[in-house]
Amino acid sequence: MIHGVIFDLDGVLVSTDELHFKAWKMLAEELGIDRFTKEDNKKQKGVSRMESLEVVLSKGNKKYTQEEKEEFAERKNNYYKELLGELDEQAILPGAVECLKMLKSKGILIGVGSVSRNAPLILEKTGILPYIDKVSCGLDITRSKPDPEVFEVAANKLGLNFEDCLVVEDSLVGIVAGKEIHMKTLGVGPEHAQLRADYAAPGLAADIDWKGILGA
Numbered sequence: 016m017i018h019g020v021i022f023d024l025d026g027v028l029v030s031t032d033e034l035h036f037k038a039w040k041m042l043a044e045e046l047g048i049d050r051f052t053k054e055d056n057k058k059q060k061g062v063s064r065m066e067s068l069e070v071v072l073s074k075g076n077k078k079y080t081q082e083e084k085e086e087f088a089e090r091k092n093n094y095y096k097e098l099l100g101e102l103d104e105q106a107i108l109p110g111a112v113e114c115l116k117m118l119k120s121k122g123i124l125i126g127v128g129s130v131s132r133n134a135p136l137i138l139e140k141t142g143i144l145p146y147i148d149k150v151s152c153g154l155d156i157t158r159s160k161p162d163p164e165v166f167e168v169a170a171n172k173l174g175l176n177f178e179d180c181l182v183v184e185d186s187l188v189g190i191v192a193g194k195e196i197h198m199k200t201l202g203v204g205p206e207h208a209q210l211r212a213d214y215a216a217p218g219l220a221a222d223i224d225w226k227g228i229l230g231a
């Protein structure tokens with residue numbers, strides 16, 4: 016029986032992927048890397064800021080010190096935060112609010128499990144925060160997905176057993192993380208069919224068998 020649903024943020028509730036891509040692209044160009052593409056950007060889905068930086072740097076051939084890398088990650092985050100300045104409810108993905116309302120009406124607890132350190136800002140700017148019972152984000156953890164830490168923290172904050180939670184994710188690393196601690200998983204987004212989750216749907220606006228999932 017599912018008592019709580021833990022949503023990933025980027026690519027599940029909101030669409031900030033394009034802004035991440037733009038910000039990384041700006042940094043890549045400054046570093047003389049002009050081969051950073053949307054395909055490379057897919058590898059950054061759900062992984063931490065520093066791991067995402069490595070994806071960008073792997074497209075170039077220079078070595079950098081840890082100090083330089085930290086400056087690059089901060090620079091990208093500043094570009095990203097500037098882009099987030101214009102974020103509003105239009106960034107909410109189709110079906111997300113309806114889904115949150117439906118789950119709330121059934122007494123299901125709602126958590127967010129995102130490795131983004133900007134998750135609280137994004138939730139506030141899009142107006143989603145009032146629907147969320149507990150947030151677990153990059154500020155709460157030391158290990159990024161596929162490590163399950165972000166979902167463990169979310170379940171603990173909600174006061175639920177891991178096996179009574181459903182994780183909703185658009186990334187493979189997120190599904191792996193949820194499965195690792197025996198949470199049920201629902202894969203969404205363009206790659207939903209390849210995520211090998213317990214359940215799959217193109218997005219939250221799809222015809223999802225919530226009755227079956229929650230009662231299972």
Ligand code: B16
Pocket residue numbers: 023024025026035059060061062063064067092128129130131132133134153
């Ligand atoms: P930040 P999620 C993830 O969010 C993104 O998918 C990933 O691309 C990004 O690198 C990561 O957050 C860190 O984000 O730089 O804002 O701390 O999918 O776990 O909600």
Ligand code: MG
Pocket residue numbers: 023024025026027060061184185186
């Ligand atoms: Mg995601």
